[in-house]
Amino acid sequence: MAKKVLTVDDDPDVRLFTTTVLEENGYMPVEAGNGEEGLQMIQSEKPDLIILDVLMPRQSGIRLYRELRTNKSLAKVKVIILSGIAKKTFLRSQQALTEFGETAVPEPDFYLEKPVDADVLAETIKKAIG
Amino acid sequence: MKIKKLMFVTKFEDLGFDAIQALLSMRKASLEHIVFMNVIEREKVAMQRGVGYKKDEAVRMKEAANIRFIDWAERLFEQGMEVGVYIQVGTLAAEVTKAVQKEEADLVVIGRTHKTALEQFYSGSTVTEMIRRVSVPVLVYKPVSDSPFATGQPFERPLLATDWSPASLRGIDYLVNLKGLIEEVEVVHVADQKDIEGTSAMHAQKTRKDTKSRLEELCRRFQDAGIAARSHVYVGDPEEEIEKAARESQATLVVLGSSSKNLWMERWIGSTPRAIAEKSAFPTLLIPPAQK
Numbered sequence A: 001m002a003k004k005v006l007t008v009d010d011d012p013d014v015r016l017f018t019t020t021v022l023e024e025n026g027y028m029p030v031e032a033g034n035g036e037e038g039l040q041m042i043q044s045e046k047p048d049l050i051i052l053d054v055l056m057p058r059q060s061g062i063r064l065y066r067e068l069r070t071n072k073s074l075a076k077v078k079v080i081i082l083s084g085i086a087k088k089t090f091l092r093s094q095q096a097l098t099e100f101g102e103t104a105v106p107e108p109d110f111y112l113e114k115p116v117d118a119d120v121l122a123e124t125i126k127k128a129i130g
Numbered sequence B: 001m002k003i004k005k006l007m008f009v010t011k012f013e014d015l016g017f018d019a020i021q022a023l024l025s026m027r028k029a030s031l032e033h034i035v036f037m038n039v040i041e042r043e044k045v046a047m048q049r050g051v052g053y054k055k056d057e058a059v060r061m062k063e064a065a066n067i068r069f070i071d072w073a074e075r076l077f078e079q080g081m082e083v084g085v086y087i088q089v090g091t092l093a094a095e096v097t098k099a100v101q102k103e104e105a106d107l108v109v110i111g112r113t114h115k116t117a118l119e120q121f122y123s124g125s126t127v128t129e130m131i132r133r134v135s136v137p138v139l140v141y142k143p144v145s146d147s148p149f150a151t152g153q154p155f156e157r158p159l160l161a162t163d164w165s166p167a168s169l170r171g172i173d174y175l176v177n178l179k180g181l182i183e184e185v186e187v188v189h190v191a192d193q194k195d196i197e198g199t200s201a202m203h204a205q206k207t208r209k210d211t212k213s214r215l216e217e218l219c220r221r222f223q224d225a226g227i228a229a230r231s232h233v234y235v236g237d238p239e240e241e242i243e244k245a246a247r248e249s250q251a252t253l254v255v256l257g258s259s260s261k262n263l264w265m266e267r268w269i270g271s272t273p274r275a276i277a278e279k280s281a282f283p284t285l286l287i288p289p290a291q292k
Helices: A012-024 A035-045 A061-069 A087-099 A118-129 B017-028 B055-077 B092-103 B117-123 B126-133 B166-176 B201-224 B238-248 B263-269 B272-279
Strands: A004-008 A028-032 A049-052 A078-083 A110-113 B005-009 B033-041 B082-090 B107-111 B138-141 B158-161 B184-191 B228-235 B253-257 B284-287
Touching: A004 A012, A004 A035, A012 A028, A012 A118, A028 A035, A035 A049, A035 A061, A049 A061, A049 A118, A061 A078, A061 A087, A078 A087, A078 A118, A087 A110, A087 B055, A110 A118, B005 B017, B005 B092, B017 B055, B017 B107, B017 B138, B033 B055, B033 B092, B055 B082, B082 B092, B092 B107, B092 B126, B126 B272, B138 B272, B158 B166, B158 B238, B166 B201, B166 B253, B166 B284, B184 B201, B184 B238, B201 B228, B228 B238, B238 B253, B238 B272, B253 B272, B272 B284
Parallel strands: A004 A028, A004 A049, A049 A078, A078 A110, B005 B033, B005 B107, B033 B082, B107 B138, B158 B184, B158 B253, B184 B228, B253 B284
Antiparallel strands: B138 B284
Protein backbone atom coordinates (compact mmCIF):
# COMPACT_ATOMS: atom_id res chain seq x y z
CA MET A 1 0.00 0.00 0.00
CA ALA A 2 1.33 3.46 -0.96
CA LYS A 3 2.66 5.61 1.87
CA LYS A 4 0.56 8.65 2.66
CA VAL A 5 2.13 12.14 2.56
CA LEU A 6 0.35 15.27 3.77
CA THR A 7 1.32 18.68 2.33
CA VAL A 8 0.38 21.63 4.55
CA ASP A 9 0.78 24.84 2.53
CA ASP A 10 -1.51 27.80 1.84
CA ASP A 11 -0.21 28.20 -1.72
CA PRO A 12 -2.23 26.01 -4.13
CA ASP A 13 0.64 26.10 -6.66
CA VAL A 14 2.99 24.53 -4.10
CA ARG A 15 0.38 21.90 -3.20
CA LEU A 16 -0.01 21.08 -6.90
CA PHE A 17 3.77 20.79 -7.24
CA THR A 18 4.22 18.47 -4.26
CA THR A 19 1.17 16.40 -5.19
CA THR A 20 2.60 15.85 -8.68
CA VAL A 21 6.01 14.86 -7.30
CA LEU A 22 4.38 12.49 -4.82
CA GLU A 23 2.12 10.81 -7.37
CA GLU A 24 4.97 10.40 -9.84
CA ASN A 25 6.98 8.64 -7.14
CA GLY A 26 4.23 6.29 -6.01
CA TYR A 27 3.07 8.02 -2.83
CA MET A 28 -0.49 8.91 -1.84
CA PRO A 29 -0.81 12.71 -1.48
CA VAL A 30 -3.25 14.51 0.81
CA GLU A 31 -3.31 18.26 1.39
CA ALA A 32 -4.28 21.04 3.81
CA GLY A 33 -4.30 24.83 3.33
CA ASN A 34 -3.20 26.01 6.79
CA GLY A 35 -1.81 24.82 10.10
CA GLU A 36 -5.15 24.28 11.82
CA GLU A 37 -6.57 22.28 8.94
CA GLY A 38 -3.24 20.45 8.79
CA LEU A 39 -3.50 19.31 12.41
CA GLN A 40 -7.01 17.97 11.82
CA MET A 41 -5.81 16.09 8.73
CA ILE A 42 -2.83 14.67 10.60
CA GLN A 43 -5.19 13.25 13.22
CA SER A 44 -7.71 11.90 10.72
CA GLU A 45 -5.40 10.75 7.88
CA LYS A 46 -2.43 9.59 9.96
CA PRO A 47 0.16 10.36 7.23
CA ASP A 48 3.60 8.73 7.13
CA LEU A 49 5.22 12.06 6.27
CA ILE A 50 4.28 15.75 6.46
CA ILE A 51 5.61 18.38 4.08
CA LEU A 52 5.11 21.56 6.06
CA ASP A 53 5.22 25.25 5.07
CA VAL A 54 6.02 27.85 7.74
CA LEU A 55 4.27 31.13 6.82
CA MET A 56 0.53 30.38 6.62
CA PRO A 57 -2.80 31.85 7.73
CA ARG A 58 -4.46 30.82 11.00
CA GLN A 59 -1.50 28.87 12.37
CA SER A 60 2.11 28.93 11.22
CA GLY A 61 4.25 25.87 10.55
CA ILE A 62 6.38 26.86 13.54
CA ARG A 63 3.41 26.38 15.87
CA LEU A 64 2.17 23.24 14.12
CA TYR A 65 5.64 21.67 14.22
CA ARG A 66 5.75 22.43 17.96
CA GLU A 67 2.35 20.78 18.47
CA LEU A 68 3.50 17.69 16.59
CA ARG A 69 6.70 17.30 18.51
CA THR A 70 5.09 17.82 21.91
CA ASN A 71 2.21 15.41 21.22
CA LYS A 72 3.24 11.87 22.17
CA SER A 73 1.10 10.20 19.52
CA LEU A 74 2.40 12.44 16.72
CA ALA A 75 5.99 13.07 17.81
CA LYS A 76 7.39 10.26 15.61
CA VAL A 77 5.78 11.42 12.32
CA LYS A 78 8.52 12.46 9.89
CA VAL A 79 8.47 16.11 8.81
CA ILE A 80 10.05 17.95 5.89
CA ILE A 81 9.84 21.71 6.30
CA LEU A 82 9.46 23.30 2.85
CA SER A 83 9.43 27.07 3.18
CA GLY A 84 10.62 30.47 1.97
CA ILE A 85 11.59 31.13 5.59
CA ALA A 86 15.28 30.39 6.20
CA LYS A 87 16.19 27.36 8.33
CA LYS A 88 18.19 29.52 10.77
CA THR A 89 15.07 31.67 11.34
CA PHE A 90 12.99 28.55 12.03
CA LEU A 91 15.55 27.32 14.56
CA ARG A 92 15.92 30.75 16.21
CA SER A 93 12.17 31.06 16.53
CA GLN A 94 11.90 27.66 18.21
CA GLN A 95 14.72 28.68 20.51
CA ALA A 96 12.94 31.98 21.34
CA LEU A 97 9.75 30.10 22.23
CA THR A 98 11.73 27.74 24.44
CA GLU A 99 13.29 30.77 26.15
CA PHE A 100 9.76 32.08 26.79
CA GLY A 101 9.11 28.90 28.78
CA GLU A 102 7.70 26.53 26.17
CA THR A 103 8.95 22.95 25.84
CA ALA A 104 12.15 22.51 23.82
CA VAL A 105 11.60 20.60 20.55
CA PRO A 106 14.13 18.81 18.32
CA GLU A 107 15.19 20.14 14.93
CA PRO A 108 13.06 19.03 11.97
CA ASP A 109 14.18 15.86 10.18
CA PHE A 110 14.65 17.70 6.88
CA TYR A 111 14.55 21.37 5.87
CA LEU A 112 14.22 22.56 2.28
CA GLU A 113 14.10 26.24 1.34
CA LYS A 114 11.80 27.24 -1.53
CA PRO A 115 12.12 27.07 -4.45
CA VAL A 116 13.08 23.40 -4.57
CA ASP A 117 13.73 21.09 -7.54
CA ALA A 118 11.35 18.16 -8.02
CA ASP A 119 14.33 15.77 -7.93
CA VAL A 120 15.59 17.16 -4.63
CA LEU A 121 12.12 16.92 -3.09
CA ALA A 122 11.62 13.35 -4.33
CA GLU A 123 15.03 12.32 -3.00
CA THR A 124 14.32 13.92 0.40
CA ILE A 125 10.95 12.15 0.64
CA LYS A 126 12.67 8.86 -0.17
CA LYS A 127 15.27 9.47 2.54
CA ALA A 128 12.51 10.24 5.02
CA ILE A 129 10.14 7.33 4.46
CA GLY A 130 11.67 5.16 1.79
CA MET B 1 -10.89 43.05 24.81
CA LYS B 2 -7.29 41.90 24.91
CA ILE B 3 -5.22 42.37 21.77
CA LYS B 4 -3.66 38.98 21.11
CA LYS B 5 -3.76 39.05 17.34
CA LEU B 6 -3.46 42.08 15.09
CA MET B 7 -3.96 42.30 11.36
CA PHE B 8 -1.46 44.62 9.69
CA VAL B 9 -2.88 45.81 6.38
CA THR B 10 -0.29 47.45 4.18
CA LYS B 11 0.24 48.74 0.67
CA PHE B 12 3.93 49.09 1.66
CA GLU B 13 4.15 52.79 0.78
CA ASP B 14 1.83 53.64 3.70
CA LEU B 15 3.01 51.24 6.40
CA GLY B 16 6.37 49.57 6.82
CA PHE B 17 8.34 47.51 9.29
CA ASP B 18 9.04 50.59 11.44
CA ALA B 19 5.33 50.65 12.30
CA ILE B 20 5.44 46.99 13.32
CA GLN B 21 8.43 47.67 15.55
CA ALA B 22 6.47 50.44 17.29
CA LEU B 23 3.50 48.12 17.75
CA LEU B 24 5.65 45.34 19.18
CA SER B 25 5.54 47.17 22.51
CA MET B 26 2.04 45.65 22.72
CA ARG B 27 3.68 42.33 23.54
CA LYS B 28 3.93 43.66 27.10
CA ALA B 29 0.13 43.63 27.13
CA SER B 30 -0.88 40.44 25.33
CA LEU B 31 0.08 40.62 21.64
CA GLU B 32 1.40 37.29 20.34
CA HIS B 33 0.34 37.02 16.69
CA ILE B 34 0.68 39.43 13.73
CA VAL B 35 -1.04 38.72 10.43
CA PHE B 36 0.26 40.64 7.41
CA MET B 37 -2.17 41.49 4.66
CA ASN B 38 -1.69 43.03 1.23
CA VAL B 39 -4.63 43.52 -1.10
CA ILE B 40 -3.86 44.00 -4.78
CA GLU B 41 -6.65 46.23 -6.00
CA ARG B 42 -8.69 44.44 -8.59
CA GLU B 43 -8.59 47.30 -11.08
CA LYS B 44 -4.80 46.99 -11.30
CA VAL B 45 -5.05 43.50 -12.81
CA ALA B 46 -8.68 43.37 -13.94
CA MET B 47 -9.99 42.29 -17.31
CA GLN B 48 -9.53 45.09 -19.84
CA ARG B 49 -10.54 45.30 -23.47
CA GLY B 50 -7.67 44.10 -25.66
CA VAL B 51 -5.54 43.06 -22.68
CA GLY B 52 -7.64 40.59 -20.71
CA TYR B 53 -6.92 39.56 -17.12
CA LYS B 54 -3.34 40.53 -16.38
CA LYS B 55 -2.41 37.25 -14.72
CA ASP B 56 1.34 37.80 -15.06
CA GLU B 57 1.01 41.20 -13.41
CA ALA B 58 -1.03 39.71 -10.56
CA VAL B 59 1.59 36.98 -10.02
CA ARG B 60 4.41 39.55 -10.11
CA MET B 61 2.66 41.78 -7.55
CA LYS B 62 1.85 38.82 -5.28
CA GLU B 63 5.46 37.62 -5.37
CA ALA B 64 6.79 41.13 -4.66
CA ALA B 65 4.50 41.36 -1.62
CA ASN B 66 5.46 37.85 -0.51
CA ILE B 67 9.17 38.69 -0.60
CA ARG B 68 8.58 41.72 1.67
CA PHE B 69 6.42 39.72 4.05
CA ILE B 70 8.93 36.84 4.29
CA ASP B 71 11.60 39.33 5.33
CA TRP B 72 9.31 40.88 7.98
CA ALA B 73 8.09 37.49 9.15
CA GLU B 74 11.65 36.21 9.64
CA ARG B 75 12.40 39.11 11.96
CA LEU B 76 9.24 38.49 14.00
CA PHE B 77 9.57 34.70 14.11
CA GLU B 78 13.07 35.12 15.52
CA GLN B 79 11.54 37.08 18.41
CA GLY B 80 9.12 34.24 19.15
CA MET B 81 6.09 35.94 17.56
CA GLU B 82 3.48 33.99 15.62
CA VAL B 83 3.06 35.35 12.07
CA GLY B 84 0.61 34.81 9.22
CA VAL B 85 0.20 36.25 5.73
CA TYR B 86 -2.63 37.05 3.32
CA ILE B 87 -2.03 38.37 -0.20
CA GLN B 88 -5.31 38.76 -2.06
CA VAL B 89 -6.61 40.32 -5.26
CA GLY B 90 -9.88 42.17 -4.62
CA THR B 91 -11.45 45.11 -2.85
CA LEU B 92 -9.55 46.25 0.21
CA ALA B 93 -12.41 46.60 2.71
CA ALA B 94 -14.09 43.34 1.61
CA GLU B 95 -10.88 41.29 1.70
CA VAL B 96 -9.82 42.71 5.07
CA THR B 97 -13.25 41.95 6.53
CA LYS B 98 -13.07 38.34 5.35
CA ALA B 99 -9.57 37.87 6.71
CA VAL B 100 -10.41 39.48 10.08
CA GLN B 101 -13.29 37.05 10.50
CA LYS B 102 -11.22 34.07 9.43
CA GLU B 103 -8.33 34.96 11.71
CA GLU B 104 -10.49 36.27 14.57
CA ALA B 105 -8.15 39.26 14.82
CA ASP B 106 -8.54 41.69 17.74
CA LEU B 107 -7.23 44.81 16.01
CA VAL B 108 -6.76 46.01 12.44
CA VAL B 109 -3.87 48.37 11.67
CA ILE B 110 -3.99 50.38 8.47
CA GLY B 111 -2.07 53.33 7.05
CA ARG B 112 -3.57 56.68 6.23
CA THR B 113 -5.18 56.90 2.81
CA HIS B 114 -4.11 59.72 0.54
CA LYS B 115 -7.26 60.08 -1.50
CA THR B 116 -8.57 63.56 -2.26
CA ALA B 117 -11.95 64.61 -0.85
CA LEU B 118 -13.59 64.10 -4.24
CA GLU B 119 -12.16 60.61 -4.69
CA GLN B 120 -13.33 59.75 -1.19
CA PHE B 121 -16.84 60.89 -1.95
CA TYR B 122 -17.12 58.73 -5.01
CA SER B 123 -15.22 55.67 -3.92
CA GLY B 124 -15.96 55.71 -0.21
CA SER B 125 -13.04 56.20 2.12
CA THR B 126 -11.04 53.13 3.01
CA VAL B 127 -11.26 53.93 6.70
CA THR B 128 -15.02 54.42 6.61
CA GLU B 129 -15.59 51.23 4.67
CA MET B 130 -13.32 49.29 6.97
CA ILE B 131 -14.94 50.61 10.14
CA ARG B 132 -18.38 49.88 8.80
CA ARG B 133 -17.51 46.31 7.92
CA VAL B 134 -15.18 45.05 10.64
CA SER B 135 -16.33 44.51 14.20
CA VAL B 136 -12.94 45.12 15.80
CA PRO B 137 -11.08 48.37 16.53
CA VAL B 138 -9.08 49.93 13.70
CA LEU B 139 -5.81 51.73 14.32
CA VAL B 140 -4.98 54.25 11.59
CA TYR B 141 -1.25 54.42 11.96
CA LYS B 142 0.65 57.58 10.95
CA PRO B 143 4.34 57.60 10.11
CA VAL B 144 6.53 58.71 13.00
CA SER B 145 7.67 61.76 11.02
CA ASP B 146 4.02 62.98 10.78
CA SER B 147 3.25 62.72 14.48
CA PRO B 148 4.39 65.74 16.47
CA PHE B 149 5.02 63.84 19.67
CA ALA B 150 5.94 60.47 18.29
CA THR B 151 7.95 58.42 20.74
CA GLY B 152 7.77 55.18 18.83
CA GLN B 153 5.31 53.99 21.51
CA PRO B 154 1.82 54.90 20.28
CA PHE B 155 0.08 53.75 23.46
CA GLU B 156 2.29 55.75 25.82
CA ARG B 157 0.02 58.82 26.13
CA PRO B 158 -3.36 58.15 24.52
CA LEU B 159 -6.04 60.80 24.38
CA LEU B 160 -9.54 59.36 24.72
CA ALA B 161 -12.07 61.72 23.16
CA THR B 162 -15.55 60.90 24.37
CA ASP B 163 -18.92 62.10 23.17
CA TRP B 164 -20.49 59.79 25.81
CA SER B 165 -21.40 57.34 23.05
CA PRO B 166 -21.22 53.61 23.97
CA ALA B 167 -18.41 53.13 21.45
CA SER B 168 -16.26 55.88 22.96
CA LEU B 169 -16.88 54.48 26.45
CA ARG B 170 -15.78 51.04 25.22
CA GLY B 171 -12.45 52.76 24.59
CA ILE B 172 -11.91 52.73 28.36
CA ASP B 173 -12.09 48.93 28.57
CA TYR B 174 -9.81 48.71 25.59
CA LEU B 175 -7.15 50.99 27.05
CA VAL B 176 -7.34 49.38 30.50
CA ASN B 177 -6.16 46.15 28.87
CA LEU B 178 -3.07 47.97 27.64
CA LYS B 179 -2.15 49.07 31.14
CA GLY B 180 1.52 48.15 31.01
CA LEU B 181 2.06 50.39 27.99
CA ILE B 182 0.32 53.54 29.15
CA GLU B 183 1.98 56.37 31.06
CA GLU B 184 -1.10 58.57 31.31
CA VAL B 185 -4.50 58.88 29.59
CA GLU B 186 -5.99 62.26 28.72
CA VAL B 187 -9.80 62.08 28.74
CA VAL B 188 -11.40 64.83 26.67
CA HIS B 189 -14.92 65.97 25.86
CA VAL B 190 -15.62 68.72 23.33
CA ALA B 191 -18.74 70.63 24.35
CA ASP B 192 -20.93 72.12 21.69
CA GLN B 193 -20.57 75.90 21.30
CA LYS B 194 -24.40 76.09 21.32
CA ASP B 195 -24.47 74.77 24.89
CA ILE B 196 -22.84 77.94 26.22
CA GLU B 197 -23.85 80.57 23.65
CA GLY B 198 -26.20 83.36 24.76
CA THR B 199 -26.23 82.23 28.36
CA SER B 200 -24.69 83.76 31.45
CA ALA B 201 -21.13 83.14 32.51
CA MET B 202 -22.52 81.17 35.43
CA HIS B 203 -24.40 78.83 33.09
CA ALA B 204 -21.31 78.29 30.96
CA GLN B 205 -19.28 77.50 34.07
CA LYS B 206 -21.97 75.07 35.23
CA THR B 207 -21.84 73.29 31.86
CA ARG B 208 -18.08 73.04 32.21
CA LYS B 209 -18.31 71.79 35.79
CA ASP B 210 -20.94 69.14 34.96
CA THR B 211 -18.89 67.91 32.01
CA LYS B 212 -15.72 67.86 34.06
CA SER B 213 -17.48 65.87 36.73
CA ARG B 214 -18.60 63.23 34.20
CA LEU B 215 -15.06 63.08 32.83
CA GLU B 216 -13.66 62.63 36.32
CA GLU B 217 -15.84 59.54 36.70
CA LEU B 218 -14.23 58.10 33.59
CA CYS B 219 -10.78 59.03 34.90
CA ARG B 220 -11.54 57.13 38.08
CA ARG B 221 -12.10 53.97 36.03
CA PHE B 222 -8.56 54.32 34.71
CA GLN B 223 -7.17 55.18 38.14
CA ASP B 224 -8.89 52.17 39.68
CA ALA B 225 -7.05 50.05 37.12
CA GLY B 226 -3.75 51.70 38.09
CA ILE B 227 -3.50 54.06 35.10
CA ALA B 228 -2.96 57.80 35.60
CA ALA B 229 -5.68 59.86 33.91
CA ARG B 230 -6.51 63.55 33.54
CA SER B 231 -9.71 65.20 32.28
CA HIS B 232 -10.10 68.17 29.94
CA VAL B 233 -13.10 70.08 28.60
CA TYR B 234 -12.88 71.85 25.26
CA VAL B 235 -15.53 73.85 23.43
CA GLY B 236 -16.09 74.18 19.68
CA ASP B 237 -15.69 72.09 16.57
CA PRO B 238 -14.84 68.52 17.69
CA GLU B 239 -12.44 67.83 14.83
CA GLU B 240 -10.37 70.97 15.49
CA GLU B 241 -10.57 70.80 19.27
CA ILE B 242 -9.56 67.14 19.55
CA GLU B 243 -6.51 67.86 17.41
CA LYS B 244 -5.74 70.87 19.61
CA ALA B 245 -6.20 68.80 22.78
CA ALA B 246 -3.88 66.11 21.42
CA ARG B 247 -1.18 68.68 20.71
CA GLU B 248 -1.55 70.43 24.05
CA SER B 249 -1.33 67.20 26.00
CA GLN B 250 1.46 65.86 23.79
CA ALA B 251 -0.61 62.77 23.05
CA THR B 252 0.84 59.85 21.12
CA LEU B 253 -2.54 58.48 20.02
CA VAL B 254 -6.14 59.67 19.67
CA VAL B 255 -8.84 57.15 20.66
CA LEU B 256 -12.40 57.65 19.43
CA GLY B 257 -15.63 55.70 19.30
CA SER B 258 -16.61 55.16 15.69
CA SER B 259 -19.92 56.49 14.48
CA SER B 260 -22.85 54.25 13.69
CA LYS B 261 -24.21 56.65 11.06
CA ASN B 262 -25.11 55.03 7.79
CA LEU B 263 -22.77 55.36 4.84
CA TRP B 264 -24.78 57.95 2.90
CA MET B 265 -25.27 60.13 5.93
CA GLU B 266 -21.53 60.02 6.60
CA ARG B 267 -20.79 60.97 3.03
CA TRP B 268 -23.08 63.99 3.13
CA ILE B 269 -22.59 65.40 6.60
CA GLY B 270 -19.25 63.90 7.46
CA SER B 271 -18.04 62.05 10.53
CA THR B 272 -15.70 63.34 13.21
CA PRO B 273 -13.93 60.00 13.83
CA ARG B 274 -13.41 59.47 10.11
CA ALA B 275 -12.16 63.02 9.57
CA ILE B 276 -9.71 62.74 12.48
CA ALA B 277 -8.53 59.31 11.38
CA GLU B 278 -7.75 60.62 7.93
CA LYS B 279 -6.55 64.16 8.60
CA SER B 280 -5.05 64.18 12.08
CA ALA B 281 -1.29 64.08 12.51
CA PHE B 282 -1.80 61.59 15.33
CA PRO B 283 -2.27 57.83 15.06
CA THR B 284 -5.98 57.21 15.62
CA LEU B 285 -7.66 54.23 17.23
CA LEU B 286 -11.32 53.86 16.26
CA ILE B 287 -13.46 51.73 18.54
CA PRO B 288 -16.63 50.31 16.97
CA PRO B 289 -19.95 50.09 18.77
CA ALA B 290 -20.62 46.74 20.49
CA GLN B 291 -22.03 44.12 18.13
CA LYS B 292 -25.76 43.56 18.51
